[in-house]
Amino acid sequence: MRIEPLHTAANVAAVVAWGAILGALYMVFQYVPMERTMGNVQRIFYFHVPSAMVSFLAFFICFLASVAYLITRRRGLDIAAAAAAEIGVVFCSVVLITGPIWAKPIWGIWWTWDARLTTTLVLWLIYVAYLMLRAYLPEGARRANLAAVVGILGFLDVPIVYMSIRWWRTQHPAPVIMGGKGSGLAPDMALTFRVCMVAILCLFVALLLRRIVVELLQDEVDHLYREADVAPPERG
């Protein structure tokens, strides 16, 4: 896989993402009206929910790339799975940190072992384990195979996280997006949410491309060390 076109694509995606994020921030802090019951803190919603959705997308890409890797054994798919999982963990961390910051003034507590919160924490732990597995096993087919299996099995938690607020009614609010009859947002809020969703999606694409570029560079470095017959330095 050639690095230069991906490097250019990552730069273009980054410019688009920053533009979209500036637009999203304007919508969140200037355009959308304050929510009546929760006040200003509800504005966390516009980055919290898209981050959750994008983390699901990242884990789905990791799942698809892992399945495809086990079928084809192409290194590019292993790289894509690793990159998607790492960025999924980043966005899942955003969800797990912004959620309690929003919860404290509204629920009066930072955390509760509610179905949605617990399954999301489990999802985060699964993919942190995936990244640890990749970090501690020596590079090669064995690492890629094991990581692919964890990437596939770990994804089983995503539908559970998504359905948790539909199956169990606990502390976390019922879905307002795609929640069926009686759910939904006011038009201004829906528009702001869509803009934020696009912005976070653009950010995800930019990060994914950049992360793939870095992994390809790592492959090139490993190749050059082999060619030079020099032992690579220990990496912490």
Added chain:
Amino acid sequence: MSPDKFLDFLFAGYGAFWTILFGYLGMIFSRQRRLLREVEELRRELSQRKG
């Protein structure tokens, strides 16, 4: 809780988002810089050996 306190939480939420995002970007770009340097050094060494 006062509305001012609500604002603190709002800024804490967005602060957390930016901290995580910039922390991750810093990690990615520092790794990219190190790898680019290594590529350059190794290529130079290989070309010196051949030359």
